[in-house]
Every structure is written in C-alpha cells, then in structure tokens.
Amino acid sequence: MRVILVWMLFLSQFAFAEKAKNDIRVHLQPAVFSVTMVMIHDVVNPPAASRFYTYCMLGAYEIVAQNNKEIVSPTTFIQSMEPVKMEFAAGYDYRIAALYAILETGRLILPSGYMLEEDQKKLVIALLRDGHSQKKINEAIAVAQEVSKKIAANAATDGYLKLSTRVRYRPKKGDAYWYPTPPGYIEGIEPHWKTIRPMLIDSCNQFVPKPPVAFSKDSTSEFYKLTYEVYAVGKKMTEKERFIASYWDCNPFAINTSGHMSIGFKKISPGGHWMNITGIVTSKANLDLDRGIMVHALVAATLMDSFISCWDEKYRSSRIRPETVINRYIDPKWQPLLQTPPFPEYTSGHSVISTSVSEVLTYFLGDNFAFRDDTEVIFDLPTRDFRSFRQAAEEAAISRLYGGIHYRDAIENGQVQGKAIAQFIIEKLQKKGVKPLI
Structure with a gap:
C-alpha cells in the first residue's frame, strides 16, 4: 500500500508541473523529490542523504549564481568549491540547466542514480509541453552535464569514498x-x-x-x-x-x-x-x-x-x-x-x-x-x-x-x-x- 502511495505522489508532482504552463518554478520540487525517491529506494542513511542532497543542489545553485548577479555564488563560502568555468553558447536557458543539473548530479553520485534517467526524460517532456524548444533544452542539458561532472569530481574529494577503507567500528567496552x-x-x-x-x-x-x-x-x-x-x-x-x-x-x-x-x-x-x-x-x-x-x-x-x-x-x-x-x-x-x-x-x-x-x-x-x-x-x-x-x-x-x-x-x-x-x-x-x- 505504501509503495502505491509513494508512486501516486511521485506522479502527481509531475502532473502538477505539467499543468502550470510557462512557470518553470513548478519543476523544482518534483526534481528534488525524484532524488528523494532514489534515496528511499537505496535506503540511504541520514548523514549520507544530507551529503547527496547538498551536491545535487550545488551545481544548480552555481549555474543560477553565474547568470543572476543578485545571487551570491556558493564558491564564496563553500569549502573547496571553485568557480565552475562554463564556456557554452551564449543565451542558453540557465533555469533549465539548473533544474536538469539536480537530476544529473544525482544520476552521477547516487548508488542507483541510473533511476533518475527516467525523471530526466519526464522533465524534458514537461518542458516541451511548457513551450520550450528542443534546441534550447539540448543546450541547457549540455551545460548541466558539464557542471554536474565537475560537482561529482569535487564530491569525490570530500572523504566519502574513503569511508569503506577505514577500520571497522567496534563498540566500546563498558556498561555506559x-x-x-x-x-x-x-x-x-x-x-x-x-x-x-x-x-x-x-x-x-x-x-x-x-x-x-x-x-x-x-x-x-x-x-x-x-x-x-x-x-x-x-x-x-x-x-x-x-x-x-x-x-x-x-x-x-x-x-x-x-x-x-x-x-x-x-x-x-x-x-x-x-x-x-x-x-x-x-x-x-x-x-x-x-x-x-x-x-x-x-x-x-x-x-x-x-x-x-x-x-x-x-x-x-x-x-x-x-x-x-x-x-x-x-x-x-x-x-x-x-x-x-x-x-x-x-x-x-x-x-x-x-x-x-x-x-x-x-x-x-x-x-x-x-x-x-x-x-x-x-x-x-x-x-x-x-x-x-x-x-x-x-x-x-x-x-x-x-x-x-x-x-x-x-x-x-x-x-x-x-x-x-x-x-x-x-x-x-x-x-x-x-x-x-x-
């Protein structure tokens, strides 16, 4: 019963997004929820889940900051995060790139990230229905993919990949x-x-x-x-x-x-x-x-x-x-x-x-x-x-x-x-x- 309810809510998120034509904001919550669904599937523990959410959002945040002067770049206060150099055709839709980057980063770093490929396809379909051209969408996806690769590379240096090589934990001895x-x-x-x-x-x-x-x-x-x-x-x-x-x-x-x-x-x-x-x-x-x-x-x-x-x-x-x-x-x-x-x-x-x-x-x-x-x-x-x-x-x-x-x-x-x-x-x-x- 719970599985059915989860998927009903998942589908309703995209249905809601498709109804709100030309309002790209409505695609944000479904994108984050898609990442959540994969983590539920993978039984990601609480600390690790917070890490995955952070990297999935950082690429999107940096794309926005590089295109909106009112938004302060995360590279000014996030440890070990360098500005992401982006050399792409002028005029790409950074909002689409940011949304896609949430899913793309998740695809690259989550254990079952491949599951997000279907969500990426659904996002593209929803964007086309909103009136965005395939050309603009493709340009934005190219940016998102490049940024997500760099975010994933940065994530690989934070110590997470070394956790499995550390000495196995044994509980301390004593009643306390x-x-x-x-x-x-x-x-x-x-x-x-x-x-x-x-x-x-x-x-x-x-x-x-x-x-x-x-x-x-x-x-x-x-x-x-x-x-x-x-x-x-x-x-x-x-x-x-x-x-x-x-x-x-x-x-x-x-x-x-x-x-x-x-x-x-x-x-x-x-x-x-x-x-x-x-x-x-x-x-x-x-x-x-x-x-x-x-x-x-x-x-x-x-x-x-x-x-x-x-x-x-x-x-x-x-x-x-x-x-x-x-x-x-x-x-x-x-x-x-x-x-x-x-x-x-x-x-x-x-x-x-x-x-x-x-x-x-x-x-x-x-x-x-x-x-x-x-x-x-x-x-x-x-x-x-x-x-x-x-x-x-x-x-x-x-x-x-x-x-x-x-x-x-x-x-x-x-x-x-x-x-x-x-x-x-x-x-x-x-x-x-x-x-x-x-």
Missing part, C-alpha cells in the same frame, strides 16, 4: 557505552562521518556540546532519572504524543518482526523531510526559481554540516541508548514506540538538524511563517499545520523522547548545538551578502 539494539542489532552507522569535509562550518568539532550526564546505575542519580523519564513516558503516552513521535520518525529502514519473519519498511530520512518542507515553503513564499534553488542548496548544506557535527559527538561519547539501559536495569520487556536507530545516542540527530535548519529557514523567510506539511502523507500520516519553522523543530526534537529513543539532555543539548551551527552559518552568509528573502 552504546551497543547494537533490537530487532536488527545493526552495527553502528557511519562511525567515521566526522572525516567528511564540511560545507560551511570550519570543522567537525567546532560545535562540541557539553558532555552528557554521566552513566550511573544508582537509582538516585541524574542519569537514572533521565532513563526513568523515557520509561515512564513510554508507559503513559497520550495519543497526541504517540502521533508526534510517529510523524517525525523518519527512519529510512525500520524492521518489523512477526514470529520468525522480519519485514523492512523504507521511509524518508530526517533531512529528506526538511528538504520537502523547504520545497513547500519556498513555493508558498512565491520565490522565483533562482532563489528557490539557493534556499534548497543552503538548507542541504546546513543539514550536511549538522550531521557532521552531531556524528562527531555521537562516536566520541558513544552513549548507551535508553532501550538498552531500561531492558537491563528496569524492565526487560519494555520496548520504545520507535525503533532505536543503529548508532550512539548523544546528541539527538533530529534535534540538531531540525533546529539548525529551522533557524536558517527563519532567516530567509521570517519567524511565524505558517505552512502545511504533507511530507508524511505517503506513509499514511495526515498533513500537519505549523505556525513557524521553530515550532516544527521543537516538535521534531521532543518526538525523540516520546518515541523512547533519546534522553532529555540529548534532545536539549542537541538543540543548543543545532542553534550554534545555524548562527555561525547565518553570520557567514550575512558577511557574503546573502540576505533574507522576506
């Missing part, structure tokens, strides 16, 4: 440290992610949060109180809390067991959820294509840096998950509402990235920017109305306590970490002349 959790007992995801070259921040350890509350088995200790809170919330959860936890689950691959059978369910990543929100709000704000692409690219880069910072702390503290502690010392039969993710607990990833992105979106579109989020409709959940990006981020953060997968200090300190990252990024953008859009 993370250990793989049921039902899959999957080994730690991306333990060396801190080695990835960041986009906007200076280094992986630039925003180290304060240490987590120290582990203790003592029932009077602060750590035990944090653990018991997770346990108590899980035992007496309201329907509203249960819904919020499920809404922000964003687990790319959850395993459901029934007897001896295990069934995997693919879902959108936390970054994918915020990228879709970005598409919704840039459309509602009536931004032109150029600024819509810029905001998507900067949200993606913020996501990428936030995951790098968060993952640096996760594998430094390697803190044990609530499920493990509760099962060992409180209730061996207790289970969290959400499936515990396969990596250490501190800090909360969703808290970090949701806070940082909400601050960046607030910078561009203002506080109290109300929006309706339909991201989770494809996973049988209803639309949600939020009065601001910060409200959505607050809910995403506390959802991890309701879901039983994070202690409160990991959530709150994750929010502090995310806000610090965002403030640094916003100050850098301000210095380079990237201004609010509303």
Whole structure:
C-alpha cells in the first residue's frame, strides 16, 4: 500500500508541473523529490542523504549564481568549491540547466542514480509541453552535464569514498557505552562521518556540546532519572504524543518482526523531510526559481554540516541508548514506540538538524511563517499545520523522547548545538551578502 502511495505522489508532482504552463518554478520540487525517491529506494542513511542532497543542489545553485548577479555564488563560502568555468553558447536557458543539473548530479553520485534517467526524460517532456524548444533544452542539458561532472569530481574529494577503507567500528567496552539494539542489532552507522569535509562550518568539532550526564546505575542519580523519564513516558503516552513521535520518525529502514519473519519498511530520512518542507515553503513564499534553488542548496548544506557535527559527538561519547539501559536495569520487556536507530545516542540527530535548519529557514523567510506539511502523507500520516519553522523543530526534537529513543539532555543539548551551527552559518552568509528573502 505504501509503495502505491509513494508512486501516486511521485506522479502527481509531475502532473502538477505539467499543468502550470510557462512557470518553470513548478519543476523544482518534483526534481528534488525524484532524488528523494532514489534515496528511499537505496535506503540511504541520514548523514549520507544530507551529503547527496547538498551536491545535487550545488551545481544548480552555481549555474543560477553565474547568470543572476543578485545571487551570491556558493564558491564564496563553500569549502573547496571553485568557480565552475562554463564556456557554452551564449543565451542558453540557465533555469533549465539548473533544474536538469539536480537530476544529473544525482544520476552521477547516487548508488542507483541510473533511476533518475527516467525523471530526466519526464522533465524534458514537461518542458516541451511548457513551450520550450528542443534546441534550447539540448543546450541547457549540455551545460548541466558539464557542471554536474565537475560537482561529482569535487564530491569525490570530500572523504566519502574513503569511508569503506577505514577500520571497522567496534563498540566500546563498558556498561555506559552504546551497543547494537533490537530487532536488527545493526552495527553502528557511519562511525567515521566526522572525516567528511564540511560545507560551511570550519570543522567537525567546532560545535562540541557539553558532555552528557554521566552513566550511573544508582537509582538516585541524574542519569537514572533521565532513563526513568523515557520509561515512564513510554508507559503513559497520550495519543497526541504517540502521533508526534510517529510523524517525525523518519527512519529510512525500520524492521518489523512477526514470529520468525522480519519485514523492512523504507521511509524518508530526517533531512529528506526538511528538504520537502523547504520545497513547500519556498513555493508558498512565491520565490522565483533562482532563489528557490539557493534556499534548497543552503538548507542541504546546513543539514550536511549538522550531521557532521552531531556524528562527531555521537562516536566520541558513544552513549548507551535508553532501550538498552531500561531492558537491563528496569524492565526487560519494555520496548520504545520507535525503533532505536543503529548508532550512539548523544546528541539527538533530529534535534540538531531540525533546529539548525529551522533557524536558517527563519532567516530567509521570517519567524511565524505558517505552512502545511504533507511530507508524511505517503506513509499514511495526515498533513500537519505549523505556525513557524521553530515550532516544527521543537516538535521534531521532543518526538525523540516520546518515541523512547533519546534522553532529555540529548534532545536539549542537541538543540543548543543545532542553534550554534545555524548562527555561525547565518553570520557567514550575512558577511557574503546573502540576505533574507522576506
């Protein structure tokens, strides 16, 4: 049923684009959604997903910046990104080139990128129906292909390709440290992610949060109180809390067991959820294509840096998950509402990235920017109305306590970490002349 819903939404995105003749902006959200679909297919983990989104958007952003003097080039503030020299026939439609570059970069760097070839064909058909000539489309595609090759080459130097050659991660020994959790007992995801070259921040350890509350088995200790809170919330959860936890689950691959059978369910990543929100709000704000692409690219880069910072702390503290502690010392039969993710607990990833992105979106579109989020409709959940990006981020953060997968200090300190990252990024953008859009 979920597969059918996903493809229905996928087709509707293109149907909507084809109805809006001559308004090229409507092709942006479907292009990004196409990339999301491939990542859902490939079960791309959250940190890696943020990286793929970033590179898919950077080529499009640079094409726009080279053709619109009001848009500040990403090469002025993105680490190790040189201006892309483009020597093509004058008069090519840079907007078409930028859109196509999103798909072309994804085709080159995603594991199943070949799947985007069909989306490229659909985009061309939609553009022809909009009245663009085949000649203009071909000229733009040539630009997109050349730029995407250079973006892919740059991506190959960020450390990602070396991850598989690094020493296999082994959990630390001791009662205080993370250990793989049921039902899959999957080994730690991306333990060396801190080695990835960041986009906007200076280094992986630039925003180290304060240490987590120290582990203790003592029932009077602060750590035990944090653990018991997770346990108590899980035992007496309201329907509203249960819904919020499920809404922000964003687990790319959850395993459901029934007897001896295990069934995997693919879902959108936390970054994918915020990228879709970005598409919704840039459309509602009536931004032109150029600024819509810029905001998507900067949200993606913020996501990428936030995951790098968060993952640096996760594998430094390697803190044990609530499920493990509760099962060992409180209730061996207790289970969290959400499936515990396969990596250490501190800090909360969703808290970090949701806070940082909400601050960046607030910078561009203002506080109290109300929006309706339909991201989770494809996973049988209803639309949600939020009065601001910060409200959505607050809910995403506390959802991890309701879901039983994070202690409160990991959530709150994750929010502090995310806000610090965002403030640094916003100050850098301000210095380079990237201004609010509303």
